[in-house]
Amino acid sequence: MTTRGKQTVRDLRRGSRSTLLRRLYFEGPLSRQELGTATGLSAGSISNVTGELLADGLIEECGSVDSDGGRPRILLRVVPDRAHLVGVDIGETQVRVGLFDLARTELAASDHPLDETGHDVGHVVDLITTGLTEVLARTGITAEEVLGVGVGVPGIVEQGAGPDAGDTAVVHGQTFDWNAVPLGRLLRARTPLPLFVDNGAKTLGQAEMWFGAGQGARNAVVALFGSGVGACVIADGARFRGATSSAGEWGHTKVHVGGRRCRCGSRGCLEAYVGAEALVERWADAPPGASEKAGLAALLAAAEAGRPGAVALLDEAAELLGAAIADLINLFNPERIVIGGWAGLMLGPRLLPAVRDAATAYALAFPRAQTTITLSRLGPDAVTLGAATLPLTHFLESGGELPRHATRAAG
Incomplete structure (x- = not known):
């Protein structure tokens, strides 16, 4: 009978497989010797576990590198089309x-x-x-x-x-x-x-931390801008969920008490001012009948052409967004804030300098100095x-x- 809380041989084997598979997935190809150095597992454990993974078709040999005076070291990687x-x-x-x-x-x-x-x-x-x-x-x-x-x-x-x-x-x-x-x-x-x-x-936050602009950070916020606004808070490398998984509903924090009606039914939400749907609704010259993406693209083009109404609307959005990012900096002290989503990437090149300036103006100076604000590298469908x-x-x-x-x- 297994003592409660004590790891079984099966648990240890599964943990070793997971450790090696993750290393090969994120850092591979690697040799068995490199895996041993990176994981601290014994040469015997490395040999046994890689043998299992090879037999299961999950990893494969993919070439070799010269070693110091010995036989070449075989490189291993996860098989891309195994699943x-x-x-x-x-x-x-x-x-x-x-x-x-x-x-x-x-x-x-x-x-x-x-x-x-x-x-x-x-x-x-x-x-x-x-x-x-x-x-x-x-x-x-x-x-x-x-x-x-x-x-x-x-x-x-x-x-x-x-x-x-x-x-x-x-x-x-x-x-x-x-x-x-x-x-x-x-x-x-x-x-x-x-x-x-x-x-x-x-899910966007997970992708950015693993493969995108969040790589290497342990504390970050990944913001999603589309029709609405959301965020993923990363605390010490893990997604922060809160008591009922609702942490990160940043778009429904208030930027104007008693302000515009939001889609959620409340008033003054950040989303009601900087979400793509809200921006198109607020632009007096929005093309009638245009889709949300077409309307936002037209707004951006009008601002680039110097049309005053479009310029003023996007300038206000940048300041509100920067102030809201300052709140994230003051609350969570992240190393990095990543702005993604189709609307965020469409407007980002124009708004980012003003957003950074507003964040600097509204955040506490010390944590702001430790935080970089950047755009997603994974594209609009991340x-x-x-x-x-x-x-x-x-x-x-x-x-x-x-x-x-x-x-x-x-x-």
Whole structure:
């Protein structure tokens, strides 16, 4: 009988597999000797675990490097096409489904604009399952080769527990009338693939910290600017969730008491002033009938041309955004603040200098001096990649555990 709290041999083996797999994934290719130095594991453990990972087809030999007077050292890496990942971005105006290999190469994507039904949950689930079918069909990849489906949503996610936590995920999306929507259960009825659900800003934060402008930081804030505004707070290398996973609803902090009505029903929210939807609504010369992205692009072009109304609106947005970033600096003392999302990247090159100046004016001087403010390096569709990191996280933490259907297919 195993003593409670004591690690079993299986736990230790899984931990060693996870340690080596993560090193190879983020830092590979590496030799066995380099793995030993980096992890502190014994040469015997390195040999045994890499042998298992090679036998499972999760890693492969990929060349060699000369050693000091001895035989060349064989390099190892994670096999890019051993398994695949699906990321889903339930955005404000569309649903995007992307299929990636383990090297994060996007193999196919399916974009479906939301129609007049908006975020009707049945319609959204239909679009996700349609997109999933499309990306698999285009690539010829079967469901058995997919580690799981990660879904990023614009709302608060109540996480389930256990290995099938995604199946019981519940979403509260106040801005589009999702009140305790059992999204995990609804998706489970449509696909056998493992499910992982989280807030879209948090998935973007994970992607930025792993692969983008957040790399190397232990304390950071990743801001998502699209139709609305959100944030992912990274504290000592981990995503900060709060008591009920709602930490990071930065777009609903107040910048003007009694101000403009926000989509959430309150007044004076940051989102009601600097979100893309709000900016287009506030611009008197917005092209009638234009989409949100087209309207924001027109606003930016008008400001670049020196039209006073557009210049004044974006100048105000930059100051409000800088002041709100100053609040993040004073509250969380981050090393880095990364601005992403399609609207953030569209406006960023113009607004960033003024945003930095406003943050300096409104933040405490000492923490501001320790914080860099920069733009995302992952592009406007990074939430999709971020969502795909949810099944990837499980894969790495489990030491390369494949879903049951994938294990049978490999066998």
